[in-house]
Amino acid sequence: MEAWRQFAYHLLSIxxxxxxxxxxxxxxxxxxxxxxxxxxxxxxxxxxxxxxxDVARQSRAMPPVTIIVxxxxxxxxxxxxxxxxxxxxxxxxxxxxxxxxxxxxxLARLTSAFGLKRIRLIYRAALPTRAAEEFYRAPEIPNxxxxxxxHGGKPDALNVGINLCRTPYFCTLDADSVLDPDALLRLxxxxxxxxxxxxxxxxxxxxxxxxxxxxxEVTRVALPAKPIERFQVVEYLRTFLFGxxxxxxxxxxxxxxGAFAVFHRQTVVEAGxxxxxxxxxxxxxxVRLYRWAAENQRRIRISFTSDPxxxxxxxxxxxxxxxxxxxxxxxxxxxxxxxxxxxxxxKFRALGLLGxxxxxxxxxxxxxxELLGYFIVPLAxxxxxxxxxxxxxxxxxxxxxxxxxxxxxxxxxGLTSRRYPSLKDxxxxxxxxxxxxxxxxxxxxFYRFQGVLQFLAGSRKWERVVHVGGRTGATGCASTTKVT
Amino acid sequence: xxxxDRMDLTVPAFTGAIxxxxxxxxxxxxxxxxxxxxxxxxxxxxxxERISGPARVRMLEQLLLQKEPKPEQVPTLRRLCEDLxxxxxxxxxxxxxxxxxxxxxxxRREEGGIERIKPLRFLARARAAENxxxxxxxxxxxxxxxxxxDPHPDVQWVATRALGTIREPAAFPALADxxxxxxxxxxxxxxVETTKAALINFPLQCAADVAPLLxxxxxRVRFEATDVIRQMAEREAAAxxxxxxxxxxxxxxxAEHFLTTLGYDSDPEVRARAAPVIAYxxxxxxxxxxxxxxxxxxxxxxxxxxxxLAKPRFEFMASRVARLLTDSQWxxxxxxxxxxxxxxxxxxxxxxxxxxxxxxxxxxxxxxHGRSWLPDLYSREQIAEQxxxxxxxxxxxxHFEAWERRDGASAIxxxxxxxKGPYLLAVLDALRAQAASEPVSIxxxxxxxxxxx
Numbered sequence: 001m002e003a004w005r006q007f008a009y010h011l012l013s014i015x016x017x018x019x020x021x022x023x024x025x026x027x028x029x030x031x032x033x034x035x036x037x038x039x040x041x042x043x044x045x046x047x048x049x050x051x052x053x054d055v056a057r058q059s060r061a062m063p064p065v066t067i068i069v070x071x072x073x074x075x076x077x078x079x080x081x082x083x084x085x086x087x088x089x090x091x092x093x094x095x096x097x098x099x100x101x102x103x104x105x106x107l108a109r110l111t112s113a114f115g116l117k118r119i120r121l122i123y124r125a126a127l128p129t130r131a132a133e134e135f136y137r138a139p140e141i142p143n144x145x146x147x148x149x150x151h152g153g154k155p156d157a158l159n160v161g162i163n164l165c166r167t168p169y170f171c172t173l174d175a176d177s178v179l180d181p182d183a184l185l186r187l188x189x190x191x192x193x194x195x196x197x198x199x200x201x202x203x204x205x206x207x208x209x210x211x212x213x214x215x216x217e218v219t220r221v222a223l224p225a226k227p228i229e230r231f232q233v234v235e236y237l238r239t240f241l242f243g244x245x246x247x248x249x250x251x252x253x254x255x256x257x258g259a260f261a262v263f264h265r266q267t268v269v270e271a272g273x274x275x276x277x278x279x280x281x282x283x284x285x286x287v288r289l290y291r292w293a294a295e296n297q298r299r300i301r302i303s304f305t306s307d308p309x310x311x312x313x314x315x316x317x318x319x320x321x322x323x324x325x326x327x328x329x330x331x332x333x334x335x336x337x338x339x340x341x342x343x344x345x346x347k348f349r350a351l352g353l354l355g356x357x358x359x360x361x362x363x364x365x366x367x368x369x370e371l372l373g374y375f376i377v378p379l380a381x382x383x384x385x386x387x388x389x390x391x392x393x394x395x396x397x398x399x400x401x402x403x404x405x406x407x408x409x410x411x412x413x414g415l416t417s418r419r420y421p422s423l424k425d426x427x428x429x430x431x432x433x434x435x436x437x438x439x440x441x442x443x444x445x446f447y448r449f450q451g452v453l454q455f456l457a458g459s460r461k462w463e464r465v466v467h468v469g470g471r472t473g474a475t476g477c478a479s480t481t482k483v484t
Numbered sequence: 485x486x487x488x489d490r491m492d493l494t495v496p497a498f499t500g501a502i503x504x505x506x507x508x509x510x511x512x513x514x515x516x517x518x519x520x521x522x523x524x525x526x527x528x529x530x531x532x533e534r535i536s537g538p539a540r541v542r543m544l545e546q547l548l549l550q551k552e553p554k555p556e557q558v559p560t561l562r563r564l565c566e567d568l569x570x571x572x573x574x575x576x577x578x579x580x581x582x583x584x585x586x587x588x589x590x591x592r593r594e595e596g597g598i599e600r601i602k603p604l605r606f607l608a609r610a611r612a613a614e615n616x617x618x619x620x621x622x623x624x625x626x627x628x629x630x631x632x633x634d635p636h637p638d639v640q641w642v643a644t645r646a647l648g649t650i651r652e653p654a655a656f657p658a659l660a661d662x663x664x665x666x667x668x669x670x671x672x673x674x675x676v677e678t679t680k681a682a683l684i685n686f687p688l689q690c691a692a693d694v695a696p697l698l699x700x701x702x703x704r705v706r707f708e709a710t711d712v713i714r715q716m717a718e719r720e721a722a723a724x725x726x727x728x729x730x731x732x733x734x735x736x737x738x739a740e741h742f743l744t745t746l747g748y749d750s751d752p753e754v755r756a757r758a759a760p761v762i763a764y765x766x767x768x769x770x771x772x773x774x775x776x777x778x779x780x781x782x783x784x785x786x787x788x789x790x791x792x793l794a795k796p797r798f799e800f801m802a803s804r805v806a807r808l809l810t811d812s813q814w815x816x817x818x819x820x821x822x823x824x825x826x827x828x829x830x831x832x833x834x835x836x837x838x839x840x841x842x843x844x845x846x847x848x849x850x851x852x853h854g855r856s857w858l859p860d861l862y863s864r865e866q867i868a869e870q871x872x873x874x875x876x877x878x879x880x881x882x883h884f885e886a887w888e889r890r891d892g893a894s895a896i897x898x899x900x901x902x903x904k905g906p907y908l909l910a911v912l913d914a915l916r917a918q919a920a921s922e923p924v925s926i927x928x929x930x931x932x933x934x935x936x937x
Contacts, residue, residue, distance in 0.1 A: 046607050050614035052643050053648065054552035060715055061681035119872055120903035122865055124814065125922060139875070195666070195675045390495065397499040404506040411513040418517075426517060430510045 005385070012380045019373045023202035025400050026362040035247025038415075040245050041306050041469045045416035048307065053182060056189045057091060063186070064092035065188060065262065068161030068171045070154050072100040074175040077235055077467075079113040081175050084216020086141065089181040090188070094143050097160045097175075101151030107136075110146055114138040125272035127159040153462065155274035155281040158258075165265055172282070174259040176313050176467050178208060178218055183308035196301040199267040199289055203308030204240045206419070209234045209316060218311050223425045228321065231440040232434045237429075238409035239418075241306065248304040252355030256302060258282030260310030267292070277338060279462050280331025283333050287339045287351075294347050307417070313467040322447045323463035329367060330459065336360050337455070367448035374442065388392025399437040402468040406433035541573050545611075549618055562619040571621055577612035578627050581606065606636035613639060617646025625652040632662055638674040644674065648682025656690040659683050663712070664697055668704050676708060684715040691716060692735045699741075703751035710746060712758040713738075717764045728766040739765050745827065747773040752782035759785070763792035778804060783813040790816060794823040802830035809838050809865050817863055821870035839867045839898060866900035879903065 056062055067085055071078050078097070085095055099107050110116055116136035123132050130152040138144050155334040158172060169191070171184060183203055209232075210224030223230055224348050247253050258281065268274075268285070268374040271292040278284045286302060293300040317320040336343070336359060343360055377394075380386040410429045413419065420426050452463075502582040548570075553561050565571050566658035613631055628650070631643035644662070647655045663679045668796045683694075721727040729739060742765065759777050762770045777789035790808050793801055805827065808820035824831035861919035871877055879900070899908055 041602075043607075047610065050610045050638070052614065052617075052642070052645050055645055060684060060719065061677050061683050120865075121869060121926045122814075137873075192677045192681075193675055195672050219783075393495040393499060395496050397502070400502045400506065402497050404502050404509075407509050411509050414513045414517055423514075423517060423521070427514060430513070434506070446804060 008380075008383070009385050012376070012385050012416075015372075015376055016386070019377070020367055022362065022366055022369045023398055023401075025358070026366060027405070029242075029358055029362065029363075030405050032405060033250075034242045034405060034412075036249050037242035037245040038408070038412055041412055041416045042239060046307055049162055051186070051189065053185060053189065056185055056192075057089065059091070062091050062185075062188055062192060063169055064094065064167035065090060065184060066094040066156060066161070066165040066167045067098055067173050067184070068165065068170050069095070069097045069173050069175050070098055070100055070157035070161065071102065071106055071175040072151065072154070072157070073102045073104045073106060075102070075104040075106045075109050077176055078106050079109050080216055081178070082110065082114070082144075084178055085173065086144065087216065088179060088184050092167070093184075094145070094165070094167055096164060097144075097146045098157040099146065099148045100154070100157040101149060102453055107146070114144065114146075116146055121164070123163065125163050125449075126269045127163055129156050129159045132160045132164070147370060153276050155276045158281070159273045162265060162268060166431060168265055169262050170265050170268075170372045171260070171262045172258050173310070174312060177205075177259050177427050178216060179260065180309040180311075180313040181217060183260070183310055184262070186308040187305055190303065190305045191262065194301055194303070196218050196299055197264070197267075198301045198303055199264040200256050200261060200286060200302045202244070202253075202261040202304050203310055204244075204306055205236060205239075205257050205259055206309055206311050207236055207314045208311040209233075209314055211311065221419045222422065223420065223428055226316055227432070228318065228440070229314055229316055231436050232321075234406050234410065234429060234433050234436050235444075236314075237413050238406050241409050241412045241472065244304040245306050247355060250354060252350040253302045253304050254286060254351065254355045254359060255283055256286050256304065259312050260308075264271065267325075270296075278331045278334035279327050279460065280335060283331055284335045284338070287335055287342070287356075289350055290351050291339065291342065309419075315465055315467075318443070320465045320467075321444070321451070324445055324465045325447035326451040326454060327463045327465075329364070329448040330455045332359065332366050333452055333455035334460075336364055364452070368452050371442075371445050371449045374445075382417065388472055399441075402437045402441065403434040406436055409433070541570060544568055545615060558618075558620055562621060563782075565619050565621075571616065571619070571624070574612035574615050574621075575624055575627055577608045578616070578624070578631055580609060602737060606634070606639050609634060609636070609639045610642045613642040613646050615643070617649045620650050622650055622652055625650055625655045629655050629658045640673055641678060644678055644682045648685040653687065653690050656683070656686050657693045660693050660697060660709075663708060664700070666725055667708050668702060679907060680708065680712055680715070680874055683712045684719060686716070688716050688720060688729075688733050690739060695735075695738060695741070697820060698738075698746065703749075703754060706746070706749065707751065707753045707757055710754055710761065714757055714760050717761055721764065727764065729761070729764045730766045734765075743769050743773055747777060752780070752785050755780065756782070756785045756788040759789040760792040763795065763798070771798070774798075775801070775804060778808065783811070783816055786811065787813070787816050787819050790819045790823050794826040796826070796828055799827045799830045802827045802834045805831070806834040806838055808840050809835075809867065814866065817866050818870060821867050822874070825874045825876065827871065835867060835871070838869075839864055864898060865902045868899060868904050872904065877908065 057165065067088065069082070069085065074081075082095070082097060084154065088095075097110065099110075115207045116138050119135050119137050121135045132147050132149045134148040136146040136148070138146075139250065144434070147160055147164060149157065161172075164171060171187075173179065186282040187201055187203050191201055207224065207229065209226075210222045211218050212220035212222070212467070223233060244255065247255075263285075267289065271288050272286070274281045274285055275288070289300065292298070315324050336356065342348050342352050343356045347435060348356070353428070377386070377391055381391050407430060410426075410433050413429070414426055420429065548561060548565065562571075609631065613628060616628065625647065628643045628647050631639050632647075634640050634643065644659065647659060659682055662671070662674075663676065663683060666674060666676045666679055693707045694712055697705050698713075700706055700709070717727070717729060720733075731739075742758055742762050745866050746754055747762055749758065751756050755777060759774060762773050762777075764770075774789055774793060777785055779795075780786050780789065786808065790805055795804055798805075801823060805820050805823050808816050809824075811817050811820065821835065824835040827834075833871055868877075896908070899905070
């Protein structure tokens, strides 16, 4: 019995080292990211008065951009979304909707709302895709093209869009997202300004739930009512304001959200386009772009800019949240596994030495470590394998630190963009930043753990998140809605 | 002693410290927000006269320049800023001068803290450059030129934009020199595009200052300089459809350089960018150079050359352009179709003859590139696609009845073979509905060709 006890004690000690190192590495890096992001985002907000957006708007130097909107069974929102997209404030804009074989009335609603007429185009496939079968143009809207194709998934729909795209840059935009009118201009201005070729750039994604949308534009920003949505507001602020800003500064931007991102078309084609090898095609493409640049000895920039805003609906039920987080986690694991040779590889500079190892240890494996910690450590105390007096303080430290990081993100938002005008919303955000760690964090951790298990089981299923927001039912009329 | 044992004292202490910092952060954020709301309310109520010194300047700045002024408002705004002494303050800021008064008042102002931190003073310099650019303050151009070499790239960026807005010809050489250093990589703080965006705003007469870059041994420098002139010419052409580069607006030596050197440059990208400029040059020699570029061995040179010809005055070159309808590169074929559509009667005649022709093979062109006359289904499809994009099919459909029966039947069968059947039906339905209410507008070229048929 004593031998078993000794064995368990040693195992526990090893696990403790793993948990503590996870805690130190994770929180240490996040604290570093918070510090540098605070400086960067604050400076960026101070520099906003001299961004010269009006000059950019009239400039002949802004390159043309095609917004590619992949749509699958989006009949409830597609018309309103497209109306908003067509109003995007950008000098040379093309818009392409790729209907990925919807089984609902997505195409029919587009046809009746925009007076689409079927045309025949020559389809030149620079990237292999399923057949693009039907093409539609609206005589009154010369910069709009609608394509219908066999259902092949989001990556395939995006590749069809890339094949048909005739502009040097394209922007991927989810059909359920709402762009700030000048978001694309801000993002492109950063690209044009950079002395290094920018091949991918993303803006900030914010939660639409709770906001008022008028004619496809967010007119009033407010917190959603449901706690599950409010927690996600905190999460998104933390992820985008200091997670991605920090990685961008370190030159290791790994995630550029496909919900709103601009890519250089030719580079993406040369790198092979979007792939369906993983369930997070945006993440996988970014890693592949880094690989392509290293293999071709090209100096490229993949960036994140904190002021162009894209609003998106977040899951408002646990069921949908579970689907979303499982997919994200599974996609991260798939991408890291697929590119495991890049981890700790000097050839990939900051990404190989810092970004990928961190994401592997803290974001991918961390889900399992943290969740197991919640079970194994109490068991150890229960069986007197560890001093019980330490468990509660350690747990308190971990949760307090997590609360500190989330509070930092909210403070950063309050110091810089101040998108939540109501003081009540702001204080609520601070409150949710703290209580997020008492329940919600553990639930999300569980879903992420499920994602890891799905990856280990070899699942490649794409779990679809259905949004049931207040925009449901829009039929193309100008409307004012509160996304609930 | 295990790792766990070692932590039993430090963990609670660390937790307490973190909790305290979190609370302080939250309280400070709420307090700052409250303070800001109060200050904004006070500013709303405050009479401007109660505020003095730099705070007053900042407030006036916000009031006057919150939104970019419309062009017609700029002179008034400039005068106002000069009368209020704002331009002097901005010039001093841009020079990096800090008056004793400003230093003393700094702690009382929101921006005061920033100004005391040396690395953050670039914010004031950049804002000053932006404001001087917004009001097009011409006398400040030397300061802005100096700011092109500011240690901070943001200030360089704003100064570049401001110079592009002010358009003082004397500043052009400095910007051209910056372009050269960015292209050659001797300076990497800004992108080439940023400098080009400023340069193309200048009057065309300034183009002479680009001449040394057009003769530079580095092809990239020649390319960018050529592109600057191209964009300047296109800007002028956008305002005047009959625009031509002539001795009145463009130096003869430059025009000669384009005709004799850049059109034959060893670098294909330079030749490609030179083509549109050559197309704007008045005189018969430009057509000869463009003719040569149409047969260039590099596909994108042919592409740019054929696009450059999309002006009615090149109607006489329609048959030469039509040869590119069967080019090996689809982009060139597409551009050739677009150009022919814009070449009015001759262009449309070539296009329709090619599209509805009998498919007899023709001769190879003088340079041996492609065949001059080889209508195949693939190129026909492309022509049909371009005609559809250009909105020509409704007009064609409308005029079928004016054609000979055999020609009309042949045209329809070609369109159906090119996959335009469903679209033609939709067009005819729409035309039937429209004909009752309003006349349909038909491009001049197609109208005449259809009537000739």
